[in-house]
Amino acid sequence: MYRGFWVLIVSLLTGSVGMAQDNVNIAGKWYGTFKLYYGDKYRMIVNLEKDGAGYKGTLELPEMSDNDQFEIETVVYRRDTLLLRIDGMRFAFTGVWDPAAKQFRGITGLGDDQSDTDLGRKEITVGEVxxxxxEPKPPFPYYTEQVRFNNVKDSVTLAGTFTRxxxxxKYPVVLLLSGSGPQDRNEEIAGHKLFLVLADYFARNGIATLRYDDRGFGASTGDFDTSDIYDFSHDALTALKYLKARKDVDIFRTGVLGHSEGAIVAQIVAANNPGVAFVISMAGVGVSGRELIDQQSAAKGKMAGKPDSLILADQVRMKPYWDLLASDSNIAAITPRAQEILRNIYRNSSEDVKKGQTEDELIRRANMSRETISLLRYKPLTYLKQIKCPVMAINGTADIQVDATTNLKEIERALNENGNLLTTIRKFDGLNHLFQRCKTCDVSEYGELEQTIDPLVPEFMAHWILQLPPSEGR
Structure with missing residues (x-):
């Protein structure tokens, strides 16, 4: 994206501009928003001042960094076109002055994402974004406590919120486990605080919860980037141990709820663990990580309108790469070969693909983190067959990240064939990966939807939890 974006900028600055006029004074503050992949919206504040014949300035991104101001390395204002650039953070904005609206209408690029942006003088508040x-607002009719607990094994201190x-x-309690990537305790995605909404609903209906910041994120210590799903399971086990030491928790009604990757962690934690009274899997997987990759590529291809033949061709082209990463080989040992495969894929790609990114950008974007590799190599059957407690598995039929039909079928089969008939399987029609009632149902829509979660989902889960007998009596 970055290279193609700069081709656009150069053409704007060097080409003829039909609406060219005398430049307006752009000194002062300018406000705008831009959107990233999942529909996350961020405010940007640009503060410009005269600098000789030109301008200099700073950039603020309140949602990304509270008080930091980033020096804008390049400020070009020519005719009616404004260009801002910060190479170190791969940020760029280019816009054309709209005299009627009195704002610059343009495009913001950050990393590998780009978004339409209007840059104007009117300040933008969080509520407008x-x-x-x-999202619940105080005062709350329940008890909330900020807590910390230590994963001694990995020297990690986890910070979270307990609600009852x-x-x-003594209340039934649910440990909430978040999805992939570094997440805060609310599992905030595109302005949606899913776990906050769930904790609020559960507390109002007789159920306690514990949610916590991922290691290395928020107020928790540790290093997220060097961790995998098994490290995250150590954190979850530590959280369970903490809960069982509380006097306001029913230790025989202590369960785990995982969303997306969190559902995988829940499977690992609950396997052969009598201390887990129940499991709730939200958008969880029943197929291997390697198979999930093909399911996701097919779903995204169909969403983009690709014919089946082209989707299959894409999967065949990427197969050597994914197969290598999904093997049991040492990550460091296979990295050179993986990069070689990607370079060959790039060199044999169409010119349209090459216009969007360079060969080196493709290599840089290839995610080979420990977390990703552990997900690719994950085989749910290994753990599902060891879970003996009641399991609820729910998925949305409009989820393009985890196919509902295939994965729920495999989860149920793995549990039932190994003697666990205490299963509740439910597909929610028309709901996406976040359990929102969606329109296009693409991941980029998450932030556009006002609904955080369809109200039927927390109601369904709470009813199920409350009717379960204590694990002591099973």
Whole structure:
């Protein structure tokens, strides 16, 4: 994207501009928003001042960095076109002045993403960026406590929030496990705080929860980038141990709820573990990580309108790469070969593909983190067959990241064939990976939707939890 983006910028600056006029004074603050892959919207504040014959300035990104100001390395204002650039963070904005609207209409690029952006003088508040009617607001009719607990094995301190009904007592409790990538305790995605909404609903309906920042993120210590799903399971086990030491928790009704990758961690934690009273899998997988990759590429291809023949061709082309990463080989040992495969794929790609990114950009973007490799190599059957407690598995039929039909079928089969008939399997029609009722149902729509989660989902889960007998009685 970055190279193609700069081709666009150069053409804007060097080509003829039909609406060219005397430049307006652009000194002062300018406000805009841009959108990333999952529909995450971010505010940007550009502060410009005169610098000789030109301008200099700073950039603020309030949602990404609270008080930091980044020096804008390049400020070009020619005719009616404004160009801003910061190479170190791969940020760029180019816009053309709209005299009627009194703002620059253009494109923002950040890393590998690009988004339409209007840059104007009117300040933009957080509330104007996102409308999230389900996000709970104080005062809350329940008890909330900020907590910390230590994963001694990995020398990690985890920070989280414990929530329960206000009255004293021992409550069923759910440990909430977030999806892939570094996540905060609310599992915030595109302004949606899924776990906050769930914790609020559960507390209002007699159920306690614990949610925590991933290691190396938020207020938790540790290094996320060098960790995998098995490290995350150590954190979850530590959280369970912490919960069982509390006097306001029913240790025989202590369960885990995982969303997406968190559902995988829940499988690992619950395997052959009598301390887990129940499992809830939200958008969890039943097929291997390698098979999931092909499912995702097929779903995204269909979403883009590709014919089946082209989708299959894409999968065949990428097969050597994914097969290598999914093998049991040492990551460092296979990295040179993996990069060689990607270079060959790039060199044999169409010119349209090459216009979007360079060969080196493709290599750089290839995600070979420990987390990704562990997901690719994950085989759910290994753990599902060891789970003996009640399991609820729910997926949305409009989820293009985890196919509902295939994965729910495999989860149910793995549990039932190994003697666990305490299963509740449910497909929610028309819901996406976040369990939102969606329109296009593409991942880029997450942030556009006001709904954080379809209300039927937390209601369904809470009812199921409350009717379960204590594990002591099973």
């Amino acid at each position: 996102y409308k999230r009617p389900q 009904p206000a009255a004293q007592g």
